[in-house]
Amino acid sequence: MDITLALYLLIAFMIVAAVIAVEAKDLLSSVISVSAAGAGLSIVFLLLGAPDLAITQVVVEVLSLVILIRATVTRKDTTYDLRPNTFAVAGGLVFCALLCAMCYYAFAHMVPFGQPRMTMGLPYLLNTFERTGAANAVMGTILDFRAYDTLGEATVIFASIIGAYVLLRHVGRKPDARHDTHR
Amino acid sequence: MRGMTLIVKTVTSLVSAFILLYGIYVVLYGHLSPGGGFPGGVILACCLILMVLAFGKKFVDDIVSERAPYLWDCVGALAFLGVALVGYYGGSFFYNFLVSPESHQGAAAAVAGNYRLFSSGIILPCNIAIGIKVAACLVGVFAVLSVFRPEPRSEDPTR
Amino acid sequence: MIPFFLSIVLLAVGVYAIACKRNLIKVVIGVMIADYAVNLFLILMGYRTGAGGAPIRTAAADTAEKFAAASVDPLPQALILTSIVIGLGMTALMAALAIRLHEKYGTFDVAEMKKLQG
Numbered sequence: 001m002d003i004t005l006a007l008y009l010l011i012a013f014m015i016v017a018a019v020i021a022v023e024a025k026d027l028l029s030s031v032i033s034v035s036a037a038g039a040g041l042s043i044v045f046l047l048l049g050a051p052d053l054a055i056t057q058v059v060v061e062v063l064s065l066v067i068l069i070r071a072t073v074t075r076k077d078t079t080y081d082l083r084p085n086t087f088a089v090a091g092g093l094v095f096c097a098l099l100c101a102m103c104y105y106a107f108a109h110m111v112p113f114g115q116p117r118m119t120m121g122l123p124y125l126l127n128t129f130e131r132t133g134a135a136n137a138v139m140g141t142i143l144d145f146r147a148y149d150t151l152g153e154a155t156v157i158f159a160s161i162i163g164a165y166v167l168l169r170h171v172g173r174k175p176d177a178r179h180d181t182h183r
Numbered sequence: 184m185r186g187m188t189l190i191v192k193t194v195t196s197l198v199s200a201f202i203l204l205y206g207i208y209v210v211l212y213g214h215l216s217p218g219g220g221f222p223g224g225v226i227l228a229c230c231l232i233l234m235v236l237a238f239g240k241k242f243v244d245d246i247v248s249e250r251a252p253y254l255w256d257c258v259g260a261l262a263f264l265g266v267a268l269v270g271y272y273g274g275s276f277f278y279n280f281l282v283s284p285e286s287h288q289g290a291a292a293a294v295a296g297n298y299r300l301f302s303s304g305i306i307l308p309c310n311i312a313i314g315i316k317v318a319a320c321l322v323g324v325f326a327v328l329s330v331f332r333p334e335p336r337s338e339d340p341t342r
Numbered sequence: 343m344i345p346f347f348l349s350i351v352l353l354a355v356g357v358y359a360i361a362c363k364r365n366l367i368k369v370v371i372g373v374m375i376a377d378y379a380v381n382l383f384l385i386l387m388g389y390r391t392g393a394g395g396a397p398i399r400t401a402a403a404d405t406a407e408k409f410a411a412a413s414v415d416p417l418p419q420a421l422i423l424t425s426i427v428i429g430l431g432m433t434a435l436m437a438a439l440a441i442r443l444h445e446k447y448g449t450f451d452v453a454e455m456k457k458l459q460g
Contacts, residue, residue, distance in 0.1 A: 008344070008348070011382070012348070014352060014378070018352055018355045018378075021359075021371050022368060027365075034375065037375065037378060038374075038378060041378050041382060044385070048385050048386070048388075048414065049394045050414070051398075052218065053419055054217075055209070055218060055222040056221055057426055059229060060430045063225060063228065064430055064433045064434075067437050068437060071328070072367050085364075091362075092362035095361070096354035099350065099353070099354050103346075107347060108343065113344070113389070113391075114392075118390075121388070124417060125397060125410040126407070128399075129399050132304065133304060135215050135398055135399045135400070136214050136215060136216065138397055139214045139310075140214070141420040142420045143305070144306060146420060147267065149420075149424060150309075150313070150424070151264070151267060153424045160428075160435045161321075161434065164328070164434050164435050165253075167435075167439060168327045217398065225430075317427065324434045328437065328438065328441070
């Protein structure tokens with residue numbers, strides 16, 4: 001089944017949603033647009049043969065939407081009617097154009113889309129079922145062949161969540177910092 | 184934090200048991216169909232967050248104490264590490280000690296026991312540990328971000 | 343080559359938001375968009391035209407060679423699974439930082455915060 005047209009349409013949808021998210025004046029609208037881009041990414045995962053990732057992306061998207069709405073909806077924001085800094089915007093656009101041009105040149109020398117080399121992927125696919133007993137090759141890879149990486153990932157999640165706890169607690173703050181609440 | 188309207192409460196009370204069941208299914212059958220510990224844990228966290236959002240903080244306080252997410256987070260992480268260390272019994276860190284030794288040389292005898300829930304050795308306990316860990320840490324983050332707010336203070340000038 | 347280039351365009355949108363926006367929430371959104379772009383690039387590296395099945399072995403593809411000839415590369419999917427969940431942890435930490443900064447300074451504007459009169 002040829003997926004090229006659907007793939008291009010979905011990636012174009014993601015780019016449009018990302019541009020709307022970056023340029024929208026209302027914070028709630030930009031958060032919802034970013035979630036639309038995430039939903040488009042989940043459908044792209046499904047088209048490219050990765051159902052594990054589609055499930056994960058959808059539920060992670062829902063949760064980050066909840067977290068971001070908690071951070072933005074009840075806040076007043078005062079940066080709407082300020083004049084944008086032209087030098088910063090021009091510099092940013094020039095840098096992004098340079099990034100796209102250099103990547104275009106680099107991708108011309110890379111493997112073409114749809115023909116990966118699969119240097120490690122092929123041994124994983126051939127050996128997963130017999131050596132680990134898992135029918136899902138991705139699970140066999142991350143929990144048996146590459147379980148050390150999964151331990152590192154669990155550590156990173158643990159550390160970032162503890163960071164969020166420490167930032168938002170009220171018990172251990174310094175005495176002069178207990179009184180700054182601009183609600 | 185108040186709950187939501189009667190429609191939301193009724194639908195939540197009907198649906199949240201199925202969401203929990205689906206989350207447990209995704210965690211347990213991770214080695215046979217798409218899913219695994221990570222999406223299953225996030226689905227379990229979403230179910231608990233749905234209950235907090237629909238019924239309000241007071242209702243959930245009776246069921247889950249404030250320290251429970253932190254405790255289960257650590258239990259999940261230590262369980263994952265424990266499963267890894269028990270692999271030393273088989274010879275090395277994270278060794279898949281529950282799969283029979285012939286299968287490490289790729290014999291066809293291992294194929295006969297596959298496609299079942301209790302196949303694939305170490306992967307099932309690892310999935311359960313990761314599912315518990317991810318669910319607990321996301322419920323904890325949600326609780327800290329939204330439920331446990333400070334009391335509103337009187338109007339003081341800023342520094 | 344075109345799908346790779348489109349994912350780099352998405353990355354450029356995210357990097358523009360991180361570098362040129364004054365609102366802290368727009369910076370957080372830029373980081374999320376850059377995260378999506380990198381995941382998209384990785385999954386595009388693993389796709390195989392003509393053999394686009396998921397790497398889940400069913401009873402239909404009974405030998406290992408038939409299974410390996412019909413499925414995509416599982417290694418980028420393993421890396422992206424890790425990356426998606428780490429992106430969620432990162433979003434939670436950045437949102438916590440943004441809330442705490444708003445509590446301290448009263449605004450999300452980065453230029454106001456840089457004056458550092460605390």
